[in-house]
Amino acid sequence: MGDTIASLLIGEIGIIQDFCLDAIPLNLLEMGCLPGKEVRLLQIAPLRDPLYIKVNGSHLAIRIETAKQINITKLL
Amino acid sequence: MQSKSLLNIALVGNPNTGKTSLFNQLTGLNQKVGNYPGITVDKKQGKCKISEHLTAEITDLPGTYSINPTTLDETIVLETLLNENNDSFPDLVIVVAEVENLKRNLFLFSQIKDLQFPAILVINMSDQMIRKGITIDIDALKKELKSEIVLISARKNLGIDALKREIENFENWNTEPVANISDKIDPVFFEAIETTFPEFSLYKSWLLITQQKNCDFLSNELQRKITTFNKDDGKIIKYQHKETVYRYQIINEILKKTYSVDKNEATDIRSKLDRILTHRIFGYIIFFGILLLIFQSIFAWASYPMDLIDVFFANLSELAKTNLPKGTFTNLIAEGIIPGVGGVVIFLPxxxxxxxxxxxxxxxGYMSRVVFLMDKIMRKFGMSGKSIIPLISGTACAIPAIMASRNISDWKERLITILVIPFTTCSARLPVYAILIALIIPDERVFGIFNLQGLTLMGLYLLGFTAAISSAILLHNVLKIKTKGLFIIEMPNYKLPSIKNIFYEVVEKTKAFIFGAGKIILALSVVLWFLASNGHTKFENASEFVTAQESANNLPEKVLNKKIASYKLEHSYIGKMGKIIEPVIKPMGYDWKIGIALISSFAAREVFIGALATIYNVESEGGDFGTIKERMAAEVNPKTGEKRFNFATGMSLLLFYAFAMQCIGTLAIVKRETKSWKWPILQLTGMSALAYIVSIITYNILS
Structure with a gap:
């Protein structure tokens, strides 16, 4: 298992690799969460869920189970 | 295209782009809120004068990121743009974008363009470009998008006239699509679409195929044609994905040539505020602080205008009574209509x-942070962070609150939210609470600072909230509905609130309340008055009977009149009904007069006070009209000689109103939103049974 958005630490950036289409709502893609895009983890809600991310210019909050479905490579 | 004198314009855009600000600037107070046929989403429309000869009807569509809907609100956008037979089918579309997030806004714009509407791109908040280090080559962007573009700042009212001038010329706009999706995805497949559906543009056919389940408006024949054409849902999903990637490719290429941001200029207020407002301790403290402030102000600020309104209508009744010629008509006005109208107006503050x-x-933009903070907690109760907004709105009125639940995409989370909203303390309960608390709780301070009455009210709020949460947990465990747990929310930039937008919002919501709930309340007050001032033989002969009965006692005329009036009320139609249900409500500590008010308030809670006012006013015919509070305080239980609204009865009533489902409007909206009678019936029986049991227990413990 590689990294997913859920394994980012606050402030870290990753590049989206791929994800299972059935597990990801279309409208997340439409908001710019696409393979090849940079995603940065901005905040984690107090109870470790949801995650507050910035991707492709959009600031979004997504739940951890969605985040776990999106594979990334971490940028150093 | 034909020239028309009234243009239909649709206003679309992402949420948080200032679409509503632009709508308010274009239409001012010429707004009306209607319903889309068959559903209850508010349809905001307004007239706008474009030029000397051209007026437009502008429809403000719900904010959306894409034409492909994920929530019920967003299906409105789809239907308005695809269904040529709807009244608001646009002659042209204004797409509102925001300067900072142009890329994502262009996604929606490119979809609209591909539907081949005459469309104009309006880039809002352009006044912030310099501060944010953004430059846009507008002429180049116009060429790339084959569209007209206007820069505006809706809040500062800049660029609105330029927009109107462009609209005047809309018949000459370029309606070519910007993205040719078929080549990039599967040319053969899209060619087949084109030959199967020659009557529509290619992109429209594609949307009809992908969104078939959201297109109820299609003819049966067309539905069948689509079903036969599309046999492979997996392929559709894959192609939708490809389409999204491809659109962003095009948009990125366009923006590379026309848009630049100097990162050094960007200020970072957002992350600083976020760090505090979503902090794991301060975040919650701030949120609960704000809630406390809201409830405190509702009780503290609103009580002054409410007292004034109460006194005003009491005086108005008296004025009508003394100055109009005596008769049934005057009675109807003074005892039925005026208190009825007063019962509606008193909620306004x-x-x-x-x-x-x-x-x-x-x-x-703070609300999104609350959603972010609360999502995990709310999920434990089977709801979503997005349920917070409906639950807070529920403290005003359950009806708009239930409608606000439409943006929760998960059905189970949405259903539970809808079902528990009526437990939150809506403003219809407030006058009932306020008056009962004033009667039974002493106006004292505890620990020197807290007002005992205020504390009781807060306790009732907490009780309602606890009831909502507990029943949500129960429903979460009982309801067997699969959830996907889909949840995405945008965290918009912080903004100073626009007074104008807030003003319009408040006007619109209060207007909707007055004309919606107000009608029911007024009508019931009149019906009630009629039932209370008419009756059978015993009612007709009341005067002779009581005079004969009391002749030995030699009572002063005033007391005698009062006795006659009481006797009349007891034998009126409504009195009979009250007597019939008296055995049922006796264990709760109520008499038949309260019973009448209780029955009437099953239509709407707030009718309770109005009903009591009507009953006591009819009873005191010819006597004095005090305020309703004074009359209730003076009411005595004839058997014990004690005050009618003593502590035990008062508490029992308070708790009954906290739990019972007494609102026809809410039941109707739940039926429409859940498309089934099952859920409103469950609410009605479950909540009322709970209320009944709790009230009986309370009364018996306290008395």
Missing amino acids: QIAILFMFIATLEET
Whole structure:
């Protein structure tokens, strides 16, 4: 298992690799969460869920189970 | 295209782009809120004068990121743009974008363009470009998008006239699509679409195929044609994905040539505020602090205008009674209509204050942070972070609150939210609470600072909230509905709230309340008055009977009149009904007069006070009209000689109103939103049974 958005630490950036289409709502893609895009983890809600991310210019909050479905490579 | 004198314009755009600000600038107070046929989403429309000869009807569509809907609100956008037979089918579309997030806004714009509407791109908040280090080559962007573009700042009212001038010329706009999706995805497949559906543009056919389940408006024949054409849902999903990637490719290429941001200029207020407002301790403290402030102000600020309104209508009744010629008509006005109207108007201060707060929190962008903070907690109760907004709105009125639940995409989370909203303390309960608390709780301070009455009210709020949460847990465990747990929310930039937007929002919501709930309340007051002032033989002969009965006692005329009036009320139609249900409500500590008010308030809670006012007013015919509070305080239980509204009865009533489902409007909206009678019936029986049992227990413990 590689990294997913859920394994980012606050402030870290990753590049989206791929994800299972059935597990990801279309409208997340439409908001710019696409393979090849940079995603940065901005905040984690107090109870470790949801995650507050910035991707492709959009600031979004997504739940951890969605985040776990999106594979990334971490940028150093 | 034909020239028309009235243009239909659709206003679309992402949420948080200032679409509503632009709508308010274009239409001013010429707005009306209607319903889309068959559903209850508010349809905001307004007239706007474009030029000397051209007027437009502008429809403000719900904010959306894409034409492909994920929530019920967003299906409105799809239907308005695809269904040529709807009244608001646009002659042209204004797409509102925001300067900072142009890329994502262009996604929606490219979809609209591909539907081949005459469309104009309006880039809002352009006044912030310099501060944010953004430059846009507008001429190049116009060429790339084959569209007209206007820069505006809706809040500062800049660029609105330029937009109107462009619209005048809309018949000459380029309606070519910007993205040719078929080549990039599967040319053979899209060619087949084109030959199967020659009557529509290619992109429209594609949307009809992908969104078939959201297109109820299609003819059966067309539905069948689509079903036969599309046999492979997996392929559709794959192609939708490809389409999204491809659109962003095009948009990125366009923006590379026309848009640049100097990162050094960007200020970072957002992350600083976020760090505090979503902090794991301060975040919650701030949120609960704000809630406390809201409820405190509803009680403290609203009580002055409410007292004035109460006194005003009491005086008006008296004035009507003394100055109009005696007769049934005057009685109807003084005892039926005036208290009825008063019963509606008295809510205005509370509703207005509450909606003002909610609109402010949404305008500033803070509400999304609350959703973010609360999501995990709310999920434990089977709801979503997005349920917070409906639950808070529920403290004003359950009806708009239930409609606000439409943006929760998960059905189970949405259903539970809808079912528990009526437990939250809506403003219709407030006058009942306020008057009962004033009667049974002493106006004292505890620990020197807290007002005992205020504390009781807060206790009732907490009780309602606890009831909502507990029943949500119960439903979460009982309801067997699969959830996907889909949840995405945008965290918009913080903004100073616009007074104008808040003002329009408050006006619109209060207007909707007055004309919606107000009609029911007024009508019931009149019916009630009629039932209370008419009756059978015993009612007709009341005067002779009581005079004969009391002749030995030699009572002063005033007391005698009062006795006659009481006797009349007891034998009126409504009195009979009250007597019939008296055995059922006796264990709760109520008499038949309270019983009447209780029955009437099953239509709407607030009718309770109005009903008591009507009953006591009819009873005191010819006597004095005090305020309703004074009359209730003076009411005595004839058997014990004690006050009718003593502590035990008062508490029992308070708790009954906290739990019972007494609102026809809410039941109707739940039926429409859940498309089934099952859920409103469950609410009605479950909540009322709970209320009945709790009230009986309370009364018996306290008395």
